[in-house]
Amino acid sequence: MNGDESHARNLIEQACSAWRQRDRDGSIQDHPAWHDLSAAQRVEVFDATVALRRIEAALDPWGLSSTGRAVMARIMQ
Amino acid sequence: MTDHDLHLERIAAGDPRAFAAWVAAAEPRVRLSLSSFAARVDTEVVVQETLLRIWQVAPRFAPDGRPDGLIRLAVRIARNLAVTEVRRRRPELVDDAMLDEHAAAPVPPVDPPDGALRAAVERCLEALPTKPRQAIQARIAGAVERDRVLAENIGMKLNTFVQNVRRARLALTACLRKHGFPLGVVR
Numbered sequence: 001m002n003g004d005e006s007h008a009r010n011l012i013e014q015a016c017s018a019w020r021q022r023d024r025d026g027s028i029q030d031h032p033a034w035h036d037l038s039a040a041q042r043v044e045v046f047d048a049t050v051a052l053r054r055i056e057a058a059l060d061p062w063g064l065s066s067t068g069r070a071v072m073a074r075i076m077q
Numbered sequence: 078m079t080d081h082d083l084h085l086e087r088i089a090a091g092d093p094r095a096f097a098a099w100v101a102a103a104e105p106r107v108r109l110s111l112s113s114f115a116a117r118v119d120t121e122v123v124v125q126e127t128l129l130r131i132w133q134v135a136p137r138f139a140p141d142g143r144p145d146g147l148i149r150l151a152v153r154i155a156r157n158l159a160v161t162e163v164r165r166r167r168p169e170l171v172d173d174a175m176l177d178e179h180a181a182a183p184v185p186p187v188d189p190p191d192g193a194l195r196a197a198v199e200r201c202l203e204a205l206p207t208k209p210r211q212a213i214q215a216r217i218a219g220a221v222e223r224d225r226v227l228a229e230n231i232g233m234k235l236n237t238f239v240q241n242v243r244r245a246r247l248a249l250t251a252c253l254r255k256h257g258f259p260l261g262v263v264r
Binding site for chain 2: 009010012013014015016017018019020021028029030031034039040042043045046047048049050051052053054055056057058059060062063064065066067068069070071072073074075076
């Protein structure tokens with residue numbers, strides 16, 4: 001695997017996270033890593049995220065994925 | 078099949094526990110409804126924004142008598158947000174007929190998580206080597222933290238953390254497939 005492939009794999013993995021930054025007015029921002037990916041790699045992020053969120057939800061007592069917990073954290077602020 | 082509008086009254090009254098129960102059911106369907114936008118829009122942003130908007134509009138929502146009205150509304154909001162985002166970014170590439178087709182695509186049903194999946198996930202997690210297991214558990218527990226912070230918390234460099242998350246994710250999905258839980262997207 002060359003350096004570019006390894007870098008792309010790291011970006012894909014980061015973009016699968018539910019963490020997203022918010023700007024000053026509270027608007028949620030795209031993951032910075034997502035913008036550096038090709039169309040095919042973005043689809044890979046989507047597919048991996050679908051599987052990850054099911055795994056996360058299966059482990060959570062409320063059935064919430066990391067996305068669900070991020071949203072709940074936001075409304076409880 | 079459960080009608081998740083059963084939570085509506087309590088959600089409209091501002092009950093976060095009712096909303097959490099609805100989010101658990103709605104989120105996978107909202108996400109899958111965005112499958113055709115995956116290459117053009119950061120769908121995680123759209124899913125989170127949609128769920129937050131539902132929390133805001135629920136008190137004004139009037140059910141139409143058909144099941145899962147609030148989930149159907151969420152899917153409409155999500156697709157509209159995605160279309161708006163595509164138009165904003167690359168208007169020269171947008172064909173209205175194509176976007177209408179994306180917006181009207183059917184939403185596949187999603188099986189709710191069950192005890193068997195949970196048990197399989199726990200078994201597969203146990204089978205992971207230590208570092209990948211630490212990394213994926215930190216990522217799962219730290220929904221609202223950026224990876225750099227999660228990595229620091231468990232004493233890993235960011236690159237090492239991300240590589241361990243990837244190793245864990247691939248091993249977990251392969252293990253779950255072997256246990257009869259293929260979690261991938263059907264295209």
